[in-house]
Amino acid sequence: MSKAEEVERLPLISVKGVPMIPYFANVMDEVDVFQAHPDDLLISTYPKSGTTWVSEVIEMIYKDGDEKKCGVEPIYMRVPFLEFAAPGVPSGIELLEKAPRPCFIKTHLPVQLLPKSFWEKNCKMIYVARNAKDVVVSYYYFYQMAKVHPEPVPWNEFLENFMAGDISFGSWYDHVKGWWDKRKEQRMLYLFYEDLKEDPQREIQKVMEFLERPPDARLVEKIVQHTSFKQMCQNEMANYKSIPTAIMDHTISPFMRKGITGDWKNHFTVAQNERFDADYKKQMEGSTLHFRTEI
Ligand code: PPS
Numbered sequence: 001m002s003k004a005e006e007v008e009r010l011p012l013i014s015v016k017g018v019p020m021i022p023y024f025a026n027v028m029d030e031v032d033v034f035q036a037h038p039d040d041l042l043i044s045t046y047p048k049s050g051t052t053w054v055s056e057v058i059e060m061i062y063k064d065g066d067e068k069k070c071g072v073e074p075i076y077m078r079v080p081f082l083e084f085a086a087p088g089v090p091s092g093i094e095l096l097e098k099a100p101r102p103c104f105i106k107t108h109l110p111v112q113l114l115p116k117s118f119w120e121k122n123c124k125m126i127y128v129a130r131n132a133k134d135v136v137v138s139y140y141y142f143y144q145m146a147k148v149h150p151e152p153v154p155w156n157e158f159l160e161n162f163m164a165g166d167i168s169f170g171s172w173y174d175h176v177k178g179w180w181d182k183r184k185e186q187r188m189l190y191l192f193y194e195d196l197k198e199d200p201q202r203e204i205q206k207v208m209e210f211l212e213r214p215p216d217a218r219l220v221e222k223i224v225q226h227t228s229f230k231q232m233c234q235n236e237m238a239n240y241k242s243i244p245t246a247i248m249d250h251t252i253s254p255f256m257r258k259g260i261t262g263d264w265k266n267h268f269t270v271a272q273n274e275r276f277d278a279d280y281k282k283q284m285e286g287s288t289l290h291f292r293t294e295i
Contacts, residue, residue: 004088039102229259
């Protein structure tokens, strides 16, 4: 097996028009024919939108709030990342081949690249969306610390690339709209990061209802505590610190970075904000999707 030290920052390559990390693109033929189980639960997001947070919430729901059971393995083993691949670590497909089914599966794929078996098997899906401004800031730091990404570029250039969709997993705008448009055809719960920040109790209850779990206020409270940003920063099984440094270097920027809504205000200049807003209006025109950039 190759070593994590061999990870290289390579330019993105197009998979059916979607720019992807070459390691991920190389496994897309296997991903495409992946056979979902009808009871698998898909957790889908554009990167940096709250995937890890919601994954831990779901784990806690299924394990009846037993923190020890959730703490047996890192989150990337408990919720395999379907299209992930990198030297020196098992790919998502390899993990899923060994995983007891049904299981939880993470993906960042835009809706049109999701393997068709998820639709055919009518799997439940939870999509988590986060406002574009906080996503681009979070992603800017993630590009620096997660070394499977192309060479990092200065903030202004990164912002331009984001608006153009010239970024790993492509356009945020197409991603959130694509999944939004599918939500009525499928057993899908569409959540917003900002709602989770504002009222985690309410949103966790929503998830439990979607998963056909009986109401349980004590369990909800336990999950709220266990999945608070502070707790998850310290939780070695959720904070990604066990990934080899050659792949993720937390000294550059921690995976659990700030966990807030509105950090974009510390990064966007007035001019960047105006330009972004004007472009946003065009790209989101006609969509009924609405995001909050502050709470
Ligand atoms: S990834 O790499 O795409 O799977 O990342 P993802 O987990 O989707 O998103 C990472 C961002 O989510 C923040 N985060 C949280 N915020 C609030 N509460 C909790 N519990 C939590 N857990 C993770 C994490 O800090 C990243 O956001 P930023 O803005 O960079 O802090």
